[in-house]
Every structure is written in C-alpha cells, then in structure tokens.
Amino acid sequence: MQYTVLANKWRPQIFKEVIGQEYIVQLLINSINLKKIHHAWLFTGIRGIGKTTLARILAKSLSCLKSITTLPCRICNNCISIEQGKFLDFIELDAASRTKIEDIKIVLESIHYTPIIGRFKIYLIDEIHMLSKHSFNALLKTLEEPPKHVKFILATTELEKLPYTIRSRCLQLHLQPIHEKKIYKFLKKILKKEKIDIESKAIELLSQNSSGSIRDAINMTELVIASEMHKKITYEKVTQILGICHSKHIIKFVKYILTKDLQKIFKLLDFLENLSISLEEILIKIIQLFHYIALLQVTLSNQSKSLKKSLYSIKKIYNFAKITSFEKIQKYYTILINGRKNLKYAPNIRIGLEILFLQIYHEI
Ligand SMILES: [Zn+2]
Structure with a gap:
C-alpha cells in the first residue's frame, strides 16, 4: 500500500x-x-x-x-x-x-x-x-x-x-496562527487513530513548538514517529529528535543562576551547545521560567493558566519562589529581557549569553 x-x-x-x-x-x-x-x-x-x-x-x-x-x-x-x-x-x-x-x-x-x-x-x-x-x-x-x-x-x-x-x-x-490547545487536541486525535503510543507530555511539547502552524506540528510528529518505530514516544525522545531543550535543563539553569554557580552554568551551556540546541531558545525558556516564579510569588497559587500549561513541575517552581525575593526575580528578569534584545549585537549568541550570566553574577 x-x-x-x-x-x-x-x-x-x-x-x-x-x-x-x-x-x-x-x-x-x-x-x-x-x-x-x-x-x-x-x-x-x-x-x-x-x-x-x-x-x-x-x-x-x-x-x-x-x-x-x-x-x-x-x-x-x-x-x-x-x-x-x-x-x-x-x-x-x-x-x-x-x-x-x-x-x-x-x-x-x-x-x-x-x-x-x-x-x-x-x-x-x-x-x-x-x-x-x-x-x-x-x-x-x-x-x-x-x-x-x-x-x-x-x-x-x-x-x-x-x-x-x-x-x-x-x-x-x-488566517490566524492556531492555538496550541487546538493543535494538541488534533494531534492527540490523529495519533490515537494511527495507534501511536505517545506520552501526553510529548504531544504537549510538539504542540508548543509548532508556532501555531498545524502543518509544522504534523510534520514534526511524523519525524518523531519515523525515528521511534514501534517504540513508545516519550517527552525525552521528542526533545532529542527535534533538538528542543528539555525542561529539566532549564530548571538547572535557574537553580545555578539563583545560587550563582557560574561554572555549572557554563558547563551546561557547553553540553547543550553540543546537542545543537538553540541558545536563544534556552534564554527564552529561562525568561519564561522567571515569569512563572514571579507569578507564584505574587499569587501563591498554581491556578494560573500559563502555569498549568507549563511543562515544569509546579513544586520545583514553588521552591524557587520560596527561597528568592520578588525583587531579585524582577531584577534578573529585567537583565535577561534586555539581554535578549541586545543579543543581536553580540559577536555571537554564546558570548551574549555568557555576558548576561556574568551580569547577573555581579548583581547583589
Ligand atoms: Zn460533490
């Protein structure tokens, strides 16, 4: 056939x-x-x-x-x-x-x-x-x-x-880009009909990375299916196949930023760069995680829509929120946001990122 x-x-x-x-x-x-x-x-x-x-x-x-x-x-x-x-x-x-x-x-x-x-x-x-x-x-x-x-x-x-x-x-x-939720629902339906064994978290990741394009979402899914013939498709595998940064690494980055462990930050950057993961994507995700922490600090509730759809463990975000002051999170967030804007002027993205982490290191 x-x-x-x-x-x-x-x-x-x-x-x-x-x-x-x-x-x-x-x-x-x-x-x-x-x-x-x-x-x-x-x-x-x-x-x-x-x-x-x-x-x-x-x-x-x-x-x-x-x-x-x-x-x-x-x-x-x-x-x-x-x-x-x-x-x-x-x-x-x-x-x-x-x-x-x-x-x-x-x-x-x-x-x-x-x-x-x-x-x-x-x-x-x-x-x-x-x-x-x-x-x-x-x-x-x-x-x-x-x-x-x-x-x-x-x-x-x-x-x-x-x-x-x-x-x-x-x-x-x-025509508008398609909402993540609708892409998720559609992917879930077709994967069920195609009898593909896949974790919900993996479908969420595919939907989030499709930038609102249903065709991109399906093509990425097809690529993942082809790479994982007859095996259960996991979140972990999707990150590897599509070169997407795993949420556990972003959690590590934030942990190292808050504990000012520059050595570990640079080591993790090396590791992810070797996996050909986009450094800009890493920065965006770190900024996003800071946003979640700030949200939890203010609302003290995990009912926020954006928090619910995030792929991070709420418990981990909650821990960051507890041990850090709101002012500090805001300060770091501002440094990272401004840094992202100026990234295009850096000789390359890696240098831009390193400078950003150094800046944060010298903040009180
Ligand atoms: Zn007809």
Whole structure:
C-alpha cells in the first residue's frame, strides 16, 4: 500500500473539519449560503494554517455536482477530481515556481474559455507575492474585469509584498496562527487513530513548538514517529529528535543562576551547545521560567493558566519562589529581557549569553 504523509492523510476535506479559523470558516459558509461569492479571495497568514486547505474546500463547494453548497458531497466526479488534484476547472499555481510574465500570461489567457465541466473556472495562486511586477500587472487587468465564470483564490504568507492595487480588488481574509490547545487536541486525535503510543507530555511539547502552524506540528510528529518505530514516544525522545531543550535543563539553569554557580552554568551551556540546541531558545525558556516564579510569588497559587500549561513541575517552581525575593526575580528578569534584545549585537549568541550570566553574577 502506498504511504500517505500524515499532513495529506489528515487534511480537512470539509469546513467542519478545519482546525481553528472559526470566523473565516463562518464567513465562507455565509457567503456560500447567501450566494454572495466574491470573484477574488485573498487568504493571508503564516505557513501551515489552512490557506490551501480552505481554498480547496471552497473550490469543492463551488463545483460540487449536487449544488453550490457548504457541504460538498465528496462522492460526485467533481468533488473526487478536486480531492485527487485532477479537476480541470480548478487550476492550482504556485507563484514561487512560476513568476515569469510568460507563464502567468499563458494561464491568464485561458480564463476567457468557459469551464469544461465545472460551474466556474477557479484559479488558486499560492505565494502570490512572488509574482514579478509584470505578472502583477497582467493579473491586475484580469482582476479588474474578470469574466463571470472565473473565481480567483490568492494566498500569501507575506501580505506586505503584495501591491495595494491587487489587495484592494480582493476580499481579504487573514488566517490566524492556531492555538496550541487546538493543535494538541488534533494531534492527540490523529495519533490515537494511527495507534501511536505517545506520552501526553510529548504531544504537549510538539504542540508548543509548532508556532501555531498545524502543518509544522504534523510534520514534526511524523519525524518523531519515523525515528521511534514501534517504540513508545516519550517527552525525552521528542526533545532529542527535534533538538528542543528539555525542561529539566532549564530548571538547572535557574537553580545555578539563583545560587550563582557560574561554572555549572557554563558547563551546561557547553553540553547543550553540543546537542545543537538553540541558545536563544534556552534564554527564552529561562525568561519564561522567571515569569512563572514571579507569578507564584505574587499569587501563591498554581491556578494560573500559563502555569498549568507549563511543562515544569509546579513544586520545583514553588521552591524557587520560596527561597528568592520578588525583587531579585524582577531584577534578573529585567537583565535577561534586555539581554535578549541586545543579543543581536553580540559577536555571537554564546558570548551574549555568557555576558548576561556574568551580569547577573555581579548583581547583589
Ligand atoms: Zn460533490
């Protein structure tokens, strides 16, 4: 049997399955229900949050043989062909690989022909910001007076690179990064269906490190599964495979900072640098842990939302909170935050970090 990558296997096929993007999905559903279908949509937002997925569902909704519908049937020839990427009236272009004026010209010349089997000729142009200036001009003319049977769905990760003239002719929909919790829920569901044995903490770590991109989350998960064939996937393993700093090391850093043990700090830095773990990531996590300590010092409760979702043992954070004064935590936090800002001016990140730890060492 042919292997299908998880991201494709679990790609949402109807609006109801889309993760996050509730407002956008509702807007699309309303437009279809009211038959107010704009001739050009522009989906914007970071990679892997559902732009292409939504475009394909929209194409199916507009082309399903049943009717123009918010719930395409997925069994008619048109729906099936779109899902297989073979529908002649749904033309997908990746502007990142087709930026020459000649290419886009050929595509745009074909728009005057009526659809072959669909209701509309639908063009999905991905990474639209990559088009050349001439191509933009050619596209602009078409967007100004599009034939009735043509629909454009444009997508971009870099809206600011798109000429205003193009933007203003489209219905702009800005997709948001997906909340960690939703990514966690989705990963948990698919891993259960795939019968993968994995610790909850490992799924949490994958969700936290996906920066709101569902595709990144799935791809990372796939990588972890491939590395851990037939074995239980643990939090520890995920940190190793993805080069993420384990929470136990961050706890150690904070312990050494508070006890001013410079030697151990530098030794731990060496160790983690050898594992190719990003030093900036370490600094961010240390700052985060200081935030948790301060929170506990003030609220004296572990009910805070951010504390609950942290991967640290509350008991350990509580111990730090007890033995250190609030003023000290604030002072160190400020040094670390300012240090992070100035990290780009240091000859390299390691030097920047070392100076930061030295600064803290000399604080009273
Ligand atoms: Zn259909």
